[in-house]
Every structure is written in structure tokens, then in C-alpha cells.
Amino acid sequence: MLHWISTPFRGFTLSLCFSVLATTVAVGEPVDPSRFEKSTIAGNLVQPMELDIAPDGRIFLIELAGVLKRIDPKSGDVDVIGKLEVTTAQENGLIGLALDPHFAENNWVYLQYSPPDFPGQRISRFTIVDDQLDLQSEKRLFSYEEQRRECCHHAGSLEFGPDGNLYIGTGDNTNPFNDSQGYAPLDERADREPWDAQRTAGNTKSYNGKVLRIHPEPDGTYTIPDGNLFPKDGSIGHPEIYVMGCRNPWRINIDSRTGYLYWGDVGPDAGRDGDRGPRGYDEVNQARVAGNFGWPYFIGNNQAYSIVDFVTGTVGASQDPAAPINDSVNNAGAKNLPPANPAMIYYPAATSEIFPEVGSGGRTACAGPVCYFDESNPSTTKFPAAYDRTLFAYEWSRHWIIAVHLDQDSNVQQLERFMPETTFVRPIDLQFDAEGALFVIEYGETWGVNPDARLVRIDYVRGNRAPVAAASVQNSVGREPIETHFSAEGSFDKDGDPLSYRWTATRSSATESSNGQTEQRELIGSQARFTHQFADAGVYTIELEVRDPAGATSVTSLPVIVGNSRPEVEFLRPHDGDFFTPGQPVGFSLVVRDHEDGTSDFDEAEEREIDPIDSAAATRLFVEAVPVASGEDAAAENVPAGLALIRKSDCLNCHAANRLLVGPAFVEIAKKYKDQPHQLELSIKRVIEGSTGVWGKVAMLPHSQHTPSEVQQMVEYVFSVSPDSANPSAQGFNNSLIPAGKTDQIRLEATYTDRGRDDIPKLSATGVVMLRSRQLQAESAAEIKGARPLGSSKAEGGKFVGAIEHDGFLRFDKIPLDQVGSITVRVASAGAGGDIEIRRGSVTGDLLGGTPVEVNGDWEAFYEKTIKLTESDARDALYVVFKNAEKRGGLMNLDSLRFEPRR
Structure with missing residues (x-):
């Protein structure tokens, strides 16, 4: 989610991606990727979701549990300024944030959240008074209902356009699991409404699976802008709908100059093409005008899913993207839908032949801001002119940001991995500030609470850069005399300049002079590597200073303790x-x-x-x-x-x-x-x-x-x-x-x-x-390949390992084999089923035992099977290997393993 903070509209300043000189920068300036530098602004974030930046540079950030924080980007100070009561069941919570286009004058902030007492999402306007969110100022602008009987896909993202219209991302609120087998969920059986996305994303009279567009008014109401997908009288579909046919558009953005809508849409899980249709693709979409983007009938470049009779299992024909029809018993809207638009960028879990730059792996597509180069901006942190008219897309699951260079007509010209040597730990929101620095929320390693969740800033640094000092030491603790080896070989200069080294030692503790002052610093070396003998007992602080030819320096230090040996x-x-x-x-x-x-x-x-x-x-x-x-x-x-x-x-x-x-x-x-x-x-x-x-x-x-x-x-x-x-x-x-x-x-x-x-x-x-x-959760494995942890209230630890593919495996290290006679696994399958093999040392190591896993028709109805193991001694890694060479995907779920002692 990226917002703007200009006058009168944010889009005309913050979504501009500036170049980095303090004076005018030539448009032909070459780009040195090593000059992009990442620094931490704030940590201690708890499930951060979206941010927005005020005209004065203050950063506002929301957390899933309902907390609104304000961050000073210069000091890193973080203050909680408000908290909403929300439900966080499934994927609910405080999920969307946007500052009003006139925030500097009115202090209005818009929040999209999940009230505990309302089955759906609410978009409300609040006023910040005396640096606190005034809960009594709430103006309930808009709300829409959802089912909370089953998961998933609540999306959640707010964005203002340059014309003052507010865009709202909503998920299809449909369970993608069970009998859909990772393909389109089109289950029309009785009491299976939560498994039918035709009732939401494909329904013109549902707010779910859409990007909505409204115009907030000063009195807390809204009007319908011209150009939405359906007439304002609501005769065909809800007039607030701008885009339909979305699965989970949880990160949206608006181009500040063209007004084009961009969003990342998270696709289904199928790992291969089948008789039900194409494998899953994630999408980065562009909407220049209102339209239908196909889900649940189409994915990617309008690849069609077959209509399935979930009673008989019969796979029928697929639809025509030029004239899709919603015949579902759960459809409350129009039967004949607008033509489906193909995705701008789309990719599966496997390597994409069309967009190879995106790589492979998990998929959670997001759309960020579009940069525009402003030659007149004097900022020292703005991006180079080469990023003019560039969309920044990013991946929550793959930990990357990609620069999508657009041509003058906003067509995709080139994809380029941004800062390819840098890992962004699950980026969840991007935004440029008025000085052209890119702020990134890193959510952290898992969907839960992460100690590494933080807000970082990306700057493009020109001119001479300070070197980086790195010191290492061998034999730094012991009885005197000790010969200690020092190395500065980890030090480097970002500009490739030669470095000079200055090593000094200061002895403290018992070695104080008669006037009580610590001894003077002593020069002990001037090389990248050297050895020094310490003859006298004491605690020494060793300081390394590295200097480049321009005089820029960097300092680091480490201790040496002489006179006592470590136990x-x-x-x-x-x-x-x-x-x-x-x-x-x-x-x-x-x-x-x-x-x-x-x-x-x-x-x-x-x-x-x-x-x-x-x-x-x-x-x-x-x-x-x-x-x-x-x-x-x-x-x-x-x-x-x-x-x-x-x-x-x-x-x-x-x-x-x-x-x-x-x-x-x-x-x-x-x-x-x-x-x-x-x-x-x-x-x-x-x-x-x-x-x-x-x-x-x-x-x-x-x-x-x-x-x-x-x-x-x-x-x-x-x-x-x-x-x-x-x-x-x-x-x-x-x-x-x-x-x-x-x-x-x-x-x-x-x-x-x-x-x-x-x-x-x-x-x-x-x-x-x-x-x-002896009772281990499957997700606690030291390594998981060809599968991934998923959440479930029916699993022992609240999670299980699912999305299991043929030749996927779990690795458990240092198992005392002489203490194990059998392994009891807790499994379920509503998919292909298959076999579990227990192997020693590697995925192809000695086979110690195995068992077939039968399909029991319910992904979360776990049952137990015991695998007798061949007696083995010593300690070794055990590999739990999954096999089904024919079906290859959607095999089974594994909840836990119990290592039974020998009898």
C-alpha cells in the first residue's frame, strides 16, 4: 500500500521517485546498484501491515491487532497513538490505512478494520487530536459483510488517487482448500457457500473479491465517482465496484500521474496444470479503467478453469474470457459478466518462462508505488533518473523487490531485480517519502509475531562513501603472555578505494596510572593482518580505524583479556x-x-x-x-x-x-x-x-x-x-x-x-x-522442502505441514536411533495420498521404514499410522520423504510425529 502526501493530493509528491544529488542530476546518470543502502529506522513492530507518510515526514503505521503507531524517521522514536478493538481470527484485524489528501490541514486518517461485533470489514475516518487517535471522532464511511465461518482472503488495503477517490482492496472471502484441490473454488453444493468464489469475486452484487472506489465527502459520507464498473443505480452491480474478479488483492497502489490502479493478487495453490485448469499463478495487475479481471474463472493471461460438478466430480467445459457467465446458485448478481482482462505480470511457483526475473518459490504478489524522476528536487536521497516511470512490485514470500520499468504508455518494458544482493524479509508495504527515500516494512520470517519485524529505508548515496571497518581476532583470552592475531580483511571500501589501517590498544581495569587515569592508547599495528604479543595482564580495548584516501573513516573495536583463561x-x-x-x-x-x-x-x-x-x-x-x-x-x-x-x-x-x-x-x-x-x-x-x-x-x-x-x-x-x-x-x-x-x-x-x-x-x-x-510437531523440522507449514485449529500445535509434493521431505537432525523403535505419524489427505518413507542420513539414504497414507476425504481429519523402523545405532539425521510419482502434488498433510522407544 503506497500513499501520497502532497498538496492538494499526496500522489503528486510522495509517489515520485527522485534522483539523489543535492543539486540537479543529469538524466543520463549511470546507476551503481551498490550505492543503494538499507538502514533500519524502527524495530519492535508486531505484525505490521501498512504505512503512510504525512507531509512533515512523520510515518504512520498500523499493526494487525489494532494498533496505530507514529514513527519519527530521523530519531526512530515509535509511539502508540491509538488502538482499535478488532478481531484477529483468520486473517482479520486492522488491515488498511490511508491519510487524507489534506491531512496537513484536517488530520484525518482512514482505517480499514474488522470489528468484533460486525461480520465484515469497516472503513472509518478518524481525527488525530493532540497526537492521539480520537476514537470518538469516528465517521463510519463504508462497510461490507463477510462470512467468518471459514477462512480466508480478507485482503485489506486503502489508497487515495490523485482525484481524491479512495480505493479499497477486498478479498474473495473464500476457503481455497479441500475439494477444490488448489484450483478454482466453484463448489455449489448445499451448505458449501464459503467454498464458492462465484458468490463473491464473480458476483456483481458482492463487495468481496474487488477493488472498490468511492469519493469521501467532508461530512463523513461518500459519493460514487464517474467511471466505475456498474451504473450508479445499482441495477447490474454495486456501484462502488471499480474492479471485480480478484482473489486476494491485499496490496494496491495508484499511479500519481496517470491514475492507473496497480495491485498484487495472490493466486491459488495448484502446483501443475490439470483437467480442472491451469496451475496457480500470482498476478501484478494494472487497471487503466474499470474492469473484470477474471477470478474465479480465469487466472494469469486469461487461462480458463473448468466448471466442475462437485457432487459427481465431473469436469466440464471452461468459459470464454470474452463473455464469462456466472450460473452459480450462490450468485446474487448479474449472470453475464464483463469481459475478463489478462494480468499484466503473472507467475507460478515454478520458474516463469515469460517473467524469469521473478524466480521461483512461494507466491504472495504485491504492488508498490510508481516512481517519477524530478530533476528539480534537491533531495540527497532520491533515486536515479533511470527509475523514472518505474513500478516497484514486491514479493512477501520470495523476499524480493522488482523494478518494473514502464514505457511512455505505461506498458511493461523491462523487469529488473532491485538490490539483488539484499534480502527483504517478507516486505509487506513500500512507500517513497517527499525526499525520494524508499521505506519498506519487513514483516519478518513468519505469519506470526516476529522479532525481526522492522521499518527500513533505502537511500541512493552519491559521492565518496565511508569505508566499513571489520575486525577479527584469534587467541584473545588467556594467561600472559599471549600472542594474538588480528585481521581487518573483512573491512572494505564501497567505492573500491585502497584503505589504510590503524590499530590501537588501551589497557584498563587494574592498569591505571597513579593519577587514576586509564593508560594512553598505544599504536600496535598498521597492516590488515598482524600479530601482537601482550606481556602484561589487563583488559585491553582494541580499536581499528580504517581510512580511505579522501579521509573518510570507520571505527570498530573488540576486547582482549590477558591474565585469565576462559573455562x-x-x-x-x-x-x-x-x-x-x-x-x-x-x-x-x-x-x-x-x-x-x-x-x-x-x-x-x-x-x-x-x-x-x-x-x-x-x-x-x-x-x-x-x-x-x-x-x-x-x-x-x-x-x-x-x-x-x-x-x-x-x-x-x-x-x-x-x-x-x-x-x-x-x-x-x-x-x-x-x-x-x-x-x-x-x-x-x-x-x-x-x-x-x-x-x-x-x-x-x-x-x-x-x-x-x-x-x-x-x-x-x-x-x-x-x-x-x-x-x-x-x-x-x-x-x-x-x-x-x-x-x-x-x-x-x-x-x-x-x-x-x-x-x-x-x-x-x-x-x-x-x-x-518424543512428540514432535511436523513444522519443527530442521528443514522443510516441497511442503510448507500451514495453520489449523485442528492441528496439535495450531499448525501442520501441508501443500506436500512428490519428493518433498522433512529433516530432523541428530536423532538417537538406538532410542527409537517406531514412529507414529498423524496424517490426513483429501487429495492424492501417497507414501511416507523414513530414511537415514539423506533423502536417498538407507530406508528404515515406510507406510502408505490413504485418502480419508478431509484435509484436517488427522489419523495415526505407525511405522516400524529397522534397528539402527548411533545418531543421524532422519528424513521423512513423501512419495507419489503419479499425482505429484497435493498429497497429504502431516501434523506430528511420535518417536516410540524400542520395546
Whole structure:
């Protein structure tokens, strides 16, 4: 969804894609793709859906659960300014957003949402008063009903055109599963209305499966603009309909100059052509005038689906796109429909011969803004002239953005992968601001809540660019003297210029001079690679500065700790990959070795004549059971965004939630700064720039690799930690603990903190083993190919693995084969059925067992089958391989697997 914020209409500024010089740019300027740079503006987003940009640059963004946020693109500050009560069942929620064309004067915002007390969608106008959404100001502009008995396709997208008309995307509200087999859902049987898209997308008297067009009036009502698909008297169809024959047009956009409508339409699931018609295609469409775009009778370039009798299974003739007819018993509108228009761009899951630039894989097509080059705009972030008259289409499932270059008549001229070396993690909305920078919402890895959901900005940077400093070190911790190897070979200059290097070391901690000041920085190297010997104990901050010939610099830093060796922690039991039983104790046995402290293995201590680590060390050894989401859900694990960033950084080397390591516990930090809001900004500064003396002599290194927005999320998480934030834990070298909650997998972490040495700080080390329940959800597999996780209230974990193809497989790693005698699978099929094979080591490895999966006529009526396995020892990957060489697609659904012990 892309909107404009011009005066009087947004379309005349924001959808313009400008070039990037501070002064006039020549139209013939060559484009260097490496000059497009991506930066994070805001994180900590929860299922973000759409954004719009105000004339003053403020960004407004909605989240599915009903939240409206305002974001300052310069500071990254994110504020919640309103919340609507919505239902989020199926795909409902707060799904559409548009600022009024005169937002600067009236502060009106339009929202498309799913009220809990109304079976459908509502489009209302609200006023923002004192920077808050005034719920009492609601003007209910328009609403349309839907069925909520079955899923799917609620779409949801709002967009203003240059003439002040409001466009509304609506889905066909039809269940695509079961007997439709991934083709057109044309089920006319009694009580099967939710499976018949003829009742919605093909129905002139339904608002579903359409793009509607209305003109909002100042009093909160609307009028019908000229040029919609049907007469204003409603005699043939609803007068609000501009485009019909859509399946799920969930992202729409309007060309600010031509007024042409663009939208991405998500297609059906069929993986191959069949007697019912063509395989599934996604579409990027263009409507210059009102029209019918074919669904559910046609897809792609008007490839026709056959009319199917769902009672007898008889496959009939297909329709003529020039004169489609809706004869469905569920049709409330006209029988004779307008001619069907072919898609502008269309592609299947497989590689497209016509549009090879789109690649292959999952499909969720979206349409973004059309760029126009403005040579007079002085912005330093605008795109080059080569992107004049270019539509930006994007793919939520394939993680890409494609530049669709249009000719002077708005016909497709060329497709070009935009920033091909960059992955956009499920882009869900795009918009240009007044300065020509492209803002992208990255939804994150899964349909659920993602810690990596964020708003990013794309700039085109001209002139000399600063180099990027990257430092690595080997042998950075140990007893003195230590010989440490440094490398800057990861550093680079974006312009290809040669770099000079400056390595310096500052010793802190116990090495303070008599006047209390830290020792001066010492030059230790000027090469990309070198070795340096540290003879004196201390904590050293190593700083690498790289410089290009123009004087632009970049700095990074890393620590070297001399005088104390890092301990080693090893699990003697359990082993990585072992099974555990939820709710039952998990016993463990550990050994710890440390150069200074000794070893917990008394026999080893006696043999090597080193100190034994006695039982008092148990207070320095903590074992935690951490629930783990895996497979596709790993990225959607319900983890705060700040914690996710902390885990990716080096914070946990020095800090734990509620116990002292090298640095203070998070709970102590939170306690100290409770009710001191000013400390948030100070802490962010300390994390980025580094600090010492706040919690002791040991310095905290700078973390300039993180953006202020990222550090803010990290610090906000630390400030939120409470004493009850820890996972189940135990102490000692031999003990047990009971994992909390219900989870397929746990990570058993044993962390030992040594005593330190004199003034050299304590060091910690962690041993880890992954344990799994014998009852595993199919979607928790380490790898899924030729299938994908899907949601269902009837599945054990709320999900199952479906859309299974021939030769698809799941991979489960490190299975202790000597602990498994059989596997019970929970399956269902209303499609082709097939066979399941259990193979060791690879998809073609040793066959340990298998079973046929019969068609039971219901995709979600799961039943169990047990597969006896050939006895095998050791640990290895197990592959669950799906077979049906004849049908090849739509084989079965797999909900879970139970690894039964040997009898």
C-alpha cells in the first residue's frame, strides 16, 4: 500500500521517485546498484501491515491487532497513538490505512478494520487530536459483510488517487482448500457457500473479491465517482465496484500521474496444470479503467478453469474470457459478466518462462508505488533518473523487490531485480517519502509475531562513501603472555578505494596510572593482518580505524583479556539430541575445567596435579532449561525484539538475566534505573559509545555496529527484566530440573563463571545440549522442502505441514536411533495420498521404514499410522520423504510425529 502526501493530493509528491544529488542530476546518470543502502529506522513492530507518510515526514503505521503507531524517521522514536478493538481470527484485524489528501490541514486518517461485533470489514475516518487517535471522532464511511465461518482472503488495503477517490482492496472471502484441490473454488453444493468464489469475486452484487472506489465527502459520507464498473443505480452491480474478479488483492497502489490502479493478487495453490485448469499463478495487475479481471474463472493471461460438478466430480467445459457467465446458485448478481482482462505480470511457483526475473518459490504478489524522476528536487536521497516511470512490485514470500520499468504508455518494458544482493524479509508495504527515500516494512520470517519485524529505508548515496571497518581476532583470552592475531580483511571500501589501517590498544581495569587515569592508547599495528604479543595482564580495548584516501573513516573495536583463561564446560549427560519427557525431571552431569580454578573431575585433578574445583563452585554454575521454537517457528518465537538483538550481539558474554557474570545482572540494572526515564537515553549512549566506572572498573566496549533504534530496543528489554524472568534452573555438577511449559525442544545451558585472577575480570563459558520431546510437531523440522507449514485449529500445535509434493521431505537432525523403535505419524489427505518413507542420513539414504497414507476425504481429519523402523545405532539425521510419482502434488498433510522407544 503506497500513499501520497502532497498538496492538494499526496500522489503528486510522495509517489515520485527522485534522483539523489543535492543539486540537479543529469538524466543520463549511470546507476551503481551498490550505492543503494538499507538502514533500519524502527524495530519492535508486531505484525505490521501498512504505512503512510504525512507531509512533515512523520510515518504512520498500523499493526494487525489494532494498533496505530507514529514513527519519527530521523530519531526512530515509535509511539502508540491509538488502538482499535478488532478481531484477529483468520486473517482479520486492522488491515488498511490511508491519510487524507489534506491531512496537513484536517488530520484525518482512514482505517480499514474488522470489528468484533460486525461480520465484515469497516472503513472509518478518524481525527488525530493532540497526537492521539480520537476514537470518538469516528465517521463510519463504508462497510461490507463477510462470512467468518471459514477462512480466508480478507485482503485489506486503502489508497487515495490523485482525484481524491479512495480505493479499497477486498478479498474473495473464500476457503481455497479441500475439494477444490488448489484450483478454482466453484463448489455449489448445499451448505458449501464459503467454498464458492462465484458468490463473491464473480458476483456483481458482492463487495468481496474487488477493488472498490468511492469519493469521501467532508461530512463523513461518500459519493460514487464517474467511471466505475456498474451504473450508479445499482441495477447490474454495486456501484462502488471499480474492479471485480480478484482473489486476494491485499496490496494496491495508484499511479500519481496517470491514475492507473496497480495491485498484487495472490493466486491459488495448484502446483501443475490439470483437467480442472491451469496451475496457480500470482498476478501484478494494472487497471487503466474499470474492469473484470477474471477470478474465479480465469487466472494469469486469461487461462480458463473448468466448471466442475462437485457432487459427481465431473469436469466440464471452461468459459470464454470474452463473455464469462456466472450460473452459480450462490450468485446474487448479474449472470453475464464483463469481459475478463489478462494480468499484466503473472507467475507460478515454478520458474516463469515469460517473467524469469521473478524466480521461483512461494507466491504472495504485491504492488508498490510508481516512481517519477524530478530533476528539480534537491533531495540527497532520491533515486536515479533511470527509475523514472518505474513500478516497484514486491514479493512477501520470495523476499524480493522488482523494478518494473514502464514505457511512455505505461506498458511493461523491462523487469529488473532491485538490490539483488539484499534480502527483504517478507516486505509487506513500500512507500517513497517527499525526499525520494524508499521505506519498506519487513514483516519478518513468519505469519506470526516476529522479532525481526522492522521499518527500513533505502537511500541512493552519491559521492565518496565511508569505508566499513571489520575486525577479527584469534587467541584473545588467556594467561600472559599471549600472542594474538588480528585481521581487518573483512573491512572494505564501497567505492573500491585502497584503505589504510590503524590499530590501537588501551589497557584498563587494574592498569591505571597513579593519577587514576586509564593508560594512553598505544599504536600496535598498521597492516590488515598482524600479530601482537601482550606481556602484561589487563583488559585491553582494541580499536581499528580504517581510512580511505579522501579521509573518510570507520571505527570498530573488540576486547582482549590477558591474565585469565576462559573455562570449559562439558555435558557428560544428557547428549545433544536426546529425548526428554515434558513435565518430568531432566538429570544432568557436568565437568568443568579452568586453568586457574582447576577441574571438577577429581580423578583428573589428582592425575594432573591440579586444583580440584570443590562443591562451593556449584554456586558459580547454573544450568537452565530454555524452551526453543524450531523450524519455521524459530524466527517467530515469542521473544521481545530487544532480547532477540541481545542474543545476536555479544551482550550475553558478560551479562545474564538475574545473576552476576562479568557485568551486572539485567535484573540489577532494571532495579537501579527503575522510575528513572532519563536513564534510558544515557544507557543507549553508553552502549553505543562504551563506558567504564558505572558498574565497576571493567569497561563496556562500544557497540557502534548497532543503530540507535536497535540499542533502544535492547536497553528497553534490559530495563523490563524482573526477578521472575528466568527459566527453570538448577545448580551443581550433578542435578536435575523440570522444564516449564509445553515445548517440542529445550536448550539445556550450563554456564560456569570462574573466580577471575587478581584484578582481571571473571570469565564465563557455556555448554549446551539440545533435547527434544518424543512428540514432535511436523513444522519443527530442521528443514522443510516441497511442503510448507500451514495453520489449523485442528492441528496439535495450531499448525501442520501441508501443500506436500512428490519428493518433498522433512529433516530432523541428530536423532538417537538406538532410542527409537517406531514412529507414529498423524496424517490426513483429501487429495492424492501417497507414501511416507523414513530414511537415514539423506533423502536417498538407507530406508528404515515406510507406510502408505490413504485418502480419508478431509484435509484436517488427522489419523495415526505407525511405522516400524529397522534397528539402527548411533545418531543421524532422519528424513521423512513423501512419495507419489503419479499425482505429484497435493498429497497429504502431516501434523506430528511420535518417536516410540524400542520395546
